[in-house]
Structures are given as C-alpha cells and as structure tokens.
Amino acid sequence: VLVISFIGYQTRQVTVPPSLVVNVSLLKTAMELTDVVVSGFQDRKKAVTVGSITTATAKDLENAGITTFEKALSGKLSGVYVRSQSGRPGETGNIIIRGINTLTGNAEPLYVLDGMPLQTGEVSGGMNSLITNGIGNIPPENIESITILKDATAASIYGARAANGVIVITTKNGKVGNDYVNYSGKYGITLRPENKFNFMNSAEKIAFERSIVEDFRPNYEKGGRVIQLTNLADKGVITYEEAERRIAELEKTNTNWIDQLYRVAQSQSHNISFSGGNNKTTYFASFNYQDAQGSLIQNKFQTGGLNMKLSRFITPDLLFRVNVYATIKKNVEGQAGMDPFKYAVFANPYEKPYKEDGSYASDMTYREIPYTVGTASSLYYSSFNMIRELKENKLSNTYGNVRGQFSLEYTFLRNFKYTGNIAASYTSVQDKDESFAGTYRSWVRNWLNSASTGSLGVLPEHNRGFLLESSGRTMDYTLRNTLEYNNTFAGKHFVQGFFASEFGAVKNDQFRHFNPIYLQEYAIAGYPSWDLVADTRFMNLRLDALGGTGTRENRSASFIGSAAYAYDNRYVVNGNVRYDGVDIIGSDNQFSPLWSAGVKWNAHNEKFLKDHEDVLSRLVVSLGYGYRGSIN
Secondary structure, three states: OOOEEEOOOEEEEEEEOOOOOOOOOEEEOOOOHHHEEEEOOOEEEEEOOOEEEEEEEEEHHHHOOOOOHHHHOOOOOOOOEEOOOOOOOOOOEEEOOOOOOEEEEEEEEEEEEEOEOOOOOOOOOOOOOOHHHHHHOOOOHHEEEEEEOOOHHHHHHHHHHHHOOOEEEEEOOOOOOEEEEEEEEEEEEEEOOOOOOOOOOHHHHHHHHHHHHHOOOOOHHHHHHHHHHHHHHHHHOOOOHHHHHHHHHHHOOOOHHHHHEOOOOEEEOOOEEEEOOOOOOOOOOEEEEEEEOOOOOOOEEEEEEEEEEEEEEEEOEEEEEEEEEEEEHHHHHHOOOOOOOHHHHOOOOOOOOEEOOOOOOOOOOOOOOOOOOOOOOOOOOOOHHHHHHHEEEEEEEEEEEEEEEEEEEEEEEEEEEEEEEEEEEEEEEEEEEEOOOHHHHHHOOHHHHHHHHOOOOOOOOOOOOOEEEEEEEEEEEEEEEEEEEEEEOOOOOOEEEEEEEEEEEEEEEEEEEEEEEEEOOOEEOOOOOOOHHHHHHHOOOHHHHEEEEEEEEEEEEEEEEEEEEEEEOOOEEEEEEEEEEEEOOOOOOOOOEEEEEEEEEHHHHOOHHOOOOOOOOOOOEEHHHHHHHHOO
C-alpha cells in the first residue's frame, strides 16, 4: 500500500498492482480559511501575519433570516459595529471598524471584492446608501469569507483609503469534482411597530378637552376638535347643539393610526447557484432575487442579480480568471413631508382616515411635534390626510450595476508569481420624486413659497404638485500588476515578498431637474406663471433649485511593497510600504510614504509549551506600528 500526499492535495492510499505501475490523481483540498489570511493582495498563513485581523467564514454567515451581508456580520466579529440607518427594506447598514476615525470625512471602510477594491461613493445623485453601496449587491449565500483588517499594521498596504479599516470579501468559486446545484429560499415577516404608551382614547380625550374649555376657554388655535367647535359656537358660526352633535360623533371614532399606516411586512429571497469543474476549469454561477415590503405602507424594495466566475488553467503555470457581477435594484417609498411614525403616535384618536363615502378625511388638529403645539391651528392646511400623503407622494429609485474582473496568474522559476488584474464597473442610478397637486407635502415644499408675500405659503389654488428627477452614472477601473516571491529554506526559514503597482480612475456624471408644477395623472410637468410673483420678490426665488449638472473625476497611482520572514513558525517579522498619488490632494502631498512594521512570537509553537497543549492551545505575542493617511 502506497500513501501519497502533497501539500494542497488530499492524501490517498493506493494498493500496488503486480505490474508495479500506478496512475494516481490527487484532488485539491480546501485549506481552512481560518488558517489563511486573505488580504486581497496575497494569501498568507495566519501564523506568519502580523496585525489585528479577524475572519468570518461562510458557516459563520449562515442565518435563516439574513438577506444582506452586513447584517450577517452583526455580532460576529469583535471591534466591528454595524449601524442601521432607518430600517427600510433592502437598506445596507454602515460598518464601523474600531470607531470613527474622522470628524468631517468619509467614515466608511474600504471594501475589497475578490482581490480588487471597490470605489467609494460610486454615485451621489441624491441616492441613499440603500442603492449606492456596491457591497450590498453581494448576497450572503455567495460569500466564502470576510476578512477584516483593523489596525494600521494590517491595513496600511491599502494606503490612504484604508484609514477606516478594510473589509476583504471573497465570493465562492467552483471546485474540482462533481457539478452541484444549490438553492436557498427565505421568507420572513416584519411586525408593525407597537405604541406602548397608554394614551387616552377618544372619550377620554374629549373629556380632557372639555375640562380645558371650562377652566381656560382657550383660543381656536390652541386646542383639539372640542376646543375648536366650542369656539365656533361661542362666535355664533354654529349653534351649541350642532357643536355637541359633532362632538358626539367624534366619540364614536377610535382610530389606531399605527394600524392604519403600518402593516405586517412580508419579504422573500431566492438564490440558486451552479458550480463544478475539473483540474483545468472550474465555474460558479449564481442568480438571486429579493422582494421585500416595508412596514410603512407603500414602501417596497426589489433586487435581482447574478454572479459568474470562471477559472481556467491555460497551461500548468498559467491561470486565467474572469468574474462578472450584475445587479438591478428598485425601491419605492411613500413621502409624507413629515415623520409618519410620530404622526401615528400623537395624532388624535377621534380623527378618521376616511369619510363615510370613502374619500379622504381631513385631520384638523395635528401639529408638528413639538414646533407648533399651542401656537398654531393644525398645520395651516385644512385637508391634511397622512394616508393620502403616503399614497400620492412617492420617491422611486432605480439602480443598475455591472462589474467585470479579469486576472492572469503566471508562476515561473517555481517560487515567483506574476499576477495581472483589471476591474471595471459601470453604475447608473435614477431618482424620481413625485408629489401630487393638493397634498400637504406639495404645499409646504412649494417652490413659490420663498417669494410669497404671505407668511403661510402659497394659496391652495397654486398648490399644483412638483417633480424632481435626478440621475447619475459612474464608470471606474482599477489596474494592478503584482510580482510575488515565496520560498521556504531548510524547512524553517519562510520568506515572502512582493511588489505591486496600481492605477485607477473614477468618473461620475450627475444631472437633476425640478418642475414646480406636476400633473401626475397626465405626466405633464411645467413651471408657474411669473405673474404669481411680486416684482419685489423675484430675487427670493431659488433658481438654482430648478436643475443642474456636475462631473467629478479622480485618478490615482500607487506603488506597494511588502515583505515577511518567519523562522520555524515561531518568530515573525512583517513590513509594508505604500506610496499613493491622487490628483484630488494636489502635488504637495503626492506619494507620501505610508508604512507599517510588526513582529510576532507564536509562543505556542515553542517546545516547552508543546506538552501543555491541552491547557494552552494558542499563545501569541505581537507588536506592530503603522502610519496611514486619509483622503477626504
């Protein structure tokens, strides 16, 4: 029996036949990701790496209810904080590594996808991070590992863009062997929020308002419906009998506004992948779809994407890889002109969402909390209805992205490897913000308000809706060449070094236009008559709000060097240096050196501790220092 083994391959036992001729094929073995640090530039054993680095594998990310990768990270890694923005469906949260390192600049970490960095701030055409964050395009099911480079010792290899840490994401590849088809589906519900406050019901609120009327007789502007009706009766506008009849009608209504404005939201996601290959070619293809409702009525998010990876050994020493990623997203949100949750909590229970004939009822008593309580009658707007606001005012976002990565790896002289990488992406974003004529949001945000001679805004007949459209597109590329050397001498001396050059550029074009008049049912947009503006008020109009264009372009060049030495997996020395040149920072600070150095002692590999592995399995002492800048 022959036992055949080789580093990186599965061990096989073979019985020798009488002919004494044996043909053996070994299958590659997947090295444990926890034993290897994937920095994006190179793979290095954890034992010979200095710096604060943590890794989460695909198994760590498994969670039946998680549809975005940053939520899968939440609570998994020390020093990594995931902060949600608003809870909207499909939103990508902010990841903060070891706190915020800037007061005025961008606090996001650098993301590296399959070895190549993603451009930060890809599109800023009025979009939120829900749409623009490129890393939100990768579903958790497609991720093989996530490595967090926390301190300067580990992250300085990425230079000035790594001031807030680095998140290195490696997606799954095809494996040699059988062809596989994997499907995962998720269905979830999100309960509507609950009002835990023990507020008054309609009868109690009416009794409370009656007591205020008896004790203080407040003005019309300073109270609810009972106070308003009593004031009208006092002034002879209506009879006291009519006032009492209307108050009695109010007692019959007890509206739970949270039930009216929020719902039990449903979400579903589907992911199907195909993978396989042989000793020369491997492939991986994944298709995903997600549909999620928001708890707030009218809110909905949809996304679909694909991820395709192909690896091919052209010769035993020449490997070609191609990765393609594509994503489409659409998000729709109702826009109310004020906080709908605050309204749901504080609106009077005797106000109705609908009249008996099914038309929208008007809320005559709600004030913006806390700005106008006790000083203003409702909102100075007689036909306010929150449900109408959410249904007739909406923000639609559409996002599309395609990204390609190509790499060529050539191994020569046994210990040298050249790698050439190029990554390019194109992103397009469209925003459409619509407000119906006659809504409160259209009135309070009317473009003519700044030139109005009155203090309360334009007259209702000039409240004719508005349309704000914006678009942005981004094209970027990164080109990198790397030469790496790896060798082990006498079985104990490990040496690794590499040099890399990196060049990149990003160009962003933006366009927006605003129409102060929008007839939504006819899709007709326009501008108001100048006759509505007094001769002395023209200068008050914000003409810059009607539209604009912008272009931003950045280029960069970087040169990187790194070296590592380890003796017997016990004593380790690492060093990195990087020179960044970026056109947005001017010539004075170009190519300032950013560097790091560190030493490490793997004490658990010492002979005097080997006999105590059952008590002390791992003991590491390390010291590192690094200098890294920041580009804001």
